Amino acid sequence: MSADFLYTIEVILNGLMAGVMYSLVALGFVLIFKASGIFNYAQGVMALFAALTLVGIQTGQIPFSHLINAIFGTNIHHFGWQVPTVLAIALTVGVMVVFAIIVERYILHHLVNQEPIILFMATIGLAYFMEGFGDIMWGSDIKTLDVGLPSGGSRWLEDYTLGWAAEGEQYYGMYLDKLDMVASLVAIVLVVSLTIFSQYTTTGRALRAVADDHQAALSVGISLRTIWVIVWSIAGFVALVAGIMWGAKSGVQFSLSLIALKALPVLMLGGFTSIPGAIVGGLIIGVGEKLFEYAIGPMIGGATENWFAYVLALMFLVFRPQGLFGEKIIERV
Amino acid sequence: MFYRESGDFKKTYQKDSQTFPIKFDRMRYYFVLAVAFLVIPMFLTDYMANAVMIPFLVWAIAALGLNILVGYTGQLSLGTGGFMAVGAYATYKLMTAFPGMDMVSIILLSGLITAAVGALFGLPSLRIKGFYLAVATLASQFFLVWLLNKVPWFYNYSASGQISAPQREMFGVIITGPHATPVAAYIFCLVFAVGLAWLARNLTRGRLGRSWMAIRDMDIAAEIIGVNPLMAKLSAFAVSSFFIGIAGSLFFSVYLGAAEVTEAFGITVSFAVLFMVIIGGLGSIFGSFVGAAFMVLMPVLLKNVLVGGMGWPTDLAAHFEYIIVGGLIIIFLIVEPHGLAQMARVLKEKLRLWPFPH
């Protein structure tokens, strides 16, 4: 095989894995949108906050230390202990559940009958709020996330593919990041379990009922409030997983919240209401983006990954306004 | 008792459809204009002009533009930053290519150029609605910023990638460039703000405005009464972008003086203007001004109170700004989803009846 061909394969594989990472974030959106009709712009910030909390708990940081120091003139930063990873993750999940409860009680509950744009605006407000809150609680410096995940390229794969190029061509082996591969696996496991949960458990069925018709769900005795807390908690958990994966990759910092923006084209493609759509959309965006940058990027100055995903999704939408898997919006006159 | 309408009956339809039917309101409006044009310039400090008044006017124009698109026509757009950038860069190219052209013409032309670009990027709105459209407008935001960054022609091949406004005068007074006085800049922006507000009022009260609102409220019914959805939506994008382009143009030439596209016109701008429109009130011209005032004043107030008053470090104050903006948005949406303008309207209603409760 020619080196070029092998490079293209590498780009595609990396694209697929990048796509899976996008899907992780997109999943959280889909869950909340399905169950409450809300487009939760804060999903990205939730990932950031979850990652910050995890690192903070793990490293024994004192919450709000910056603020306390400013008010009281003290100079404290850490408790001095380290919390084992598994316990830290469990505690963070707990924090996200508390978050879900608070959001439901103080925001969702009061905005129940409002138009979608109002709800969307509220989630933007929530995103800003959580951004500032997370920074004040744990500090805004960049943190490294270490939960024991492997990192760096897979030497094994590089060595294995070293000889695959054709005679006389320089090829250094296929480079695929181990972390990306682990992330892909985790994402697939997550999607499968979420799908099983939604299809085969009672709660899952209740979630689907709520997603379909609030009134009807209420009339069969499903508590909307409980369901919303559950959904936001699951979305919080998904955000935590996304936060761990992305944070392990590039550190826990503000830009993590911007991955939410990357998830949007994924949702546009896959439709806002479909879990498999989030995956397929993510894969298409991931591969499309990387291939475009690889093939055409150099000709037009590069950095096309800033916008290509959106344009791709836009073109899809023009032909299929509800996305690949989304529910067709039928307007009855 | 002083805010009465009783006995004030309108005998012609013309009088009935005035902008300020109540005499008190009309007087107050003229008073505000007089203060803005005559009184403020006398007391305006450089700091107040640069930190508060000029950005307020510029953002008010942007908010006005976005309100036309989101508030009157119901098309959610997150591309405001990109369109402001188009206005700014158009101004830069015009200023450098035609050194003899006066600023007013340049700014109006920049607005028209942005209107054309806006109409083009508004085409997807014919097929895509709601959130999907919002995400589609993000495409225009990111693409435009990338384009203006990548193609050197836009910034005249300068090494830094920055654009700066050369010095220009209007009636002998320097308006742009490092030697411009804040008062001159303020008046210049004020004229545009008042003029554009007047334009917005006229467009929204007539046939075009009604077609926009019809599309917003029920686009199927709008077709029934003869509204061509294509023309209505594209005109909304075009007019909105005209305003936003002028805002970007003033932002660059008069306020900032120099700009780099990814910093000055990124997605945070799009969100900021959207907040102004929501907090101020969708579908309200007055609301656009109020929302802009809020978003401009709040960081200034916070900084003065927290950093100046309580001695907190600036980054902590910045984080608090996020918390407060976010929190206020949520509170507003819960308490009064129709924004400050609606609150003002309700207050007015109560005032009309005062001292009676209802």
Place this chain on the structure above:
Amino acid sequence: MNEPLQKMEAASKLLELKNIDLSFGGVKAISNISFDVLEGEVRAIIGPNGAGKSSMLNVINGFYHPQQGEIWFDGKQRHSMKPYQIAYQGIARTFQNIALFKGMSVLDNIMTGRFTHMHKNVLWQALWKGPAEKEEIENREFVEHIIDFLEIQAIRKTPVGRLPYGLQKRVELGRALAAQPKMLLLDEPMAGMNVEEKEDMCRFILDVNDTFGTTIVLIEHDMGVVMDIADRVVVLDYGRKIGDGTPDVVRNDQTVIDAYLGVSH
């Protein structure tokens, strides 16, 4: 009794539908329906739920494009037109579930009905003072006539979202009338009204027909109303036409009775 016949002899066909077929996916909503509407008459379309009545109106309106068949309006055949173009031809309509612009007042809603009659371009509108304002005032006067006619003066500045259902229906009628249409399509104008409101609505409809000569096509379930005000009736069932003629003829048609009327009202 002779009135409808006299009307029919003198009038020409305003609307003619020939062999209309309409399907959605695999479902056939309308099968081979043909009928005409004479100028100046009141034509009722009746039939059980799901018979295809609203779909029929949507076809006349231009919302749905029939897979087969011809539509002739005002002597000209219609080839695939968008609904807004059809509005310019002179067809106005109301909806079963009220399609008013909730964000606007009653006055503004009815003013939107004048859309096809206002021509001053955007530049004049931007200026406002001068021709645009003059046009606006003229149209406002016309709309006020309609407001008088429908007796809704007191609520003209109220946002329509706050009005009770019966008044909203009246406002919707006003908006349709404002367009000065040649043909008015009314989709269940009496639905959800009490006896008094129904009588008011009947009176308005008949007044419109008498005073302005507007042709009216209405879908209605209340047989009493239909028998009273309609000149001719079309009966639909499962997407097919099973009756066509004056109310008396239709009422005594056995197929119609079996399908629909059953017990006399």
